[in-house]
Amino acid sequence: MPTPVVADSACSQCADRLPPANLTTTLDGECLCRSCVDDLSVCVECGGHTRSPHLTSHDTLLCARCVSGWTRCADCHTYSRTTTTAVGAREICGNCVRDYQTCDDCARLCTDTYGVHSGNRVCDPCLDEDYRECAECFDLIPYDDTYCQDCTRPEHPEVYGYDYKPDPRFHGKGPLFLGLELEIKTPTRHFNDAVDTALAHIGDLAYLKEDSSISPCGFELVTHPMSHEYAQTRFPWRLLTRLRLLGCYTDSDVGIHIHLSRNGFDSPTHAYRWLKFVYRNQTPVTTLARRSSSWAEFSPHARSNMLAFAKGERGAARYHAINVRPEHTFELRIFASSLQPQQVQAALAFAAASVEYTRSLTAADIARRRGWEWNAFTTWLRAHPPYSPLLSELEDLACAS
The missing domain is CATH 3.30.590 (Creatine Kinase; Chain A, domain 2)
Structure with missing residues (x-):
């Protein structure tokens, strides 16, 4: 009985016709020749090839399936398994955390802090909700106060x-x-x-x-x-x-x-x-x-x-x-x-x-x-x-x- 002949298939990118065994199916569903597939990125987790890789905070690449469950950093836009939540519900990777400050009131990360009379530094939301200017020296003080500890409301005996x-x-x-x-x-x-x-x-x-x-x-x-x-x-x-x-x-x-x-x-x-x-x-x-x-x-x-x-x-x-x-x-x-x-x-x-x-x-x-x-x-x-x-x-x- 004669051996069946398998028809050649075309590379999805360059259109060269090759036996199916010489083509690689990518994670994006394409069939590519070896030359074309070498131009694609490789997922470090599953080893598959993809045109749409996702960069991690460790400078590695992941495919769309393997990056599921990872979080994108709001600053550098890379993906990380663990992030830290900053003011404004921003998720920050470990690399970008170094550029942030910590609010002494709420302990959240923030890009900017403001000095208050006590010596602490606070974030924008805490400043808006909890502080006001001293009526005399304009230092930032708790909202329920009118004067800082160094400035007192004057008194007169009459x-x-x-x-x-x-x-x-x-x-x-x-x-x-x-x-x-x-x-x-x-x-x-x-x-x-x-x-x-x-x-x-x-x-x-x-x-x-x-x-x-x-x-x-x-x-x-x-x-x-x-x-x-x-x-x-x-x-x-x-x-x-x-x-x-x-x-x-x-x-x-x-x-x-x-x-x-x-x-x-x-x-x-x-x-x-x-x-x-x-x-x-x-x-x-x-x-x-x-x-x-x-x-x-x-x-x-x-x-x-x-x-x-x-x-x-x-x-x-x-x-x-x-x-x-x-x-x-x-x-x-x-x-x-x-x-x-x-x-x-x-x-x-x-x-x-x-x-x-x-x-x-x-x-x-x-x-x-x-x-x-x-x-x-x-x-x-x-x-x-x-x-x-x-x-x-x-x-x-x-x-x-």
Whole structure:
């Protein structure tokens, strides 16, 4: 019987025809002659030939099947059996680890670290989550701190604690008295100068207190009760300019609070008209106040309980536009703080003018002359010169009508 003849096959690359025994099947499924297969890479694990080798961190080559289970280094892109996880979930081979630093807080590898006041070095995520700058020297310190150990918040014997409350000394003639609380921030290095300057100007009209909302450094200037006329003519307005020259400032974190004596209202009905007027005019009032703040909220709860508050019920929440919790005063909390005399004068003038406007507001005024509306109030203001700083501020803010 004749011997069968096996047909030649062609090399997949050069197309030479050779007996099948002279061809090699690669890991990629190609049949190549010896010359063509010698141009391919050889997997060190299985010995197979491949056009798509994977370089390892040991400078060896693996095929796609043998590299399964190995991890690619995020930096050099070679494959390794063991890698280390760096910040950002980056897998790093043993060769590239040498280029990394270790965060002293989380012990993870990272490309860059930042020195903090303690002497440690921390990574970006730890820095963002746990650190801030010292308010004085700008070293990085734990986020809950304001100053580093080398810089302490300054103290002054005549800046009293938050709960300090002396017996009130009334200035001017009532019946309405106003108590101003002006929150001021100061550069740390000028704190004592600012305090001494304030004390030299305020005499027995006011005192200085600490307040946790004034960060990193500053004080609250609190006046004794004043009539509006006394405040406009006798408060040391030049002090505000002096403080600005010392670098004192205000920002969105601090405010002006004005206490209005409850005895300055004719009746609970008058108090109700005043509360209702302020809350009904939220838009122009917040424009005048130069802020809309969660510390002075125009809340639906307050709106719906104004009559009860006017009759003496004291609400549970303090941070309303008008805080009704104090026993002897209403606290108007709406204003952003300022060291500009006109803005502070306008705040005091609004407190006084809104009370006087609503004192004589009648049902006819409300029904026929739209007495609740802001335009009616500003028209009334123009006929009452003692409140001119308020009118000037309203004109500057384009809400005088």
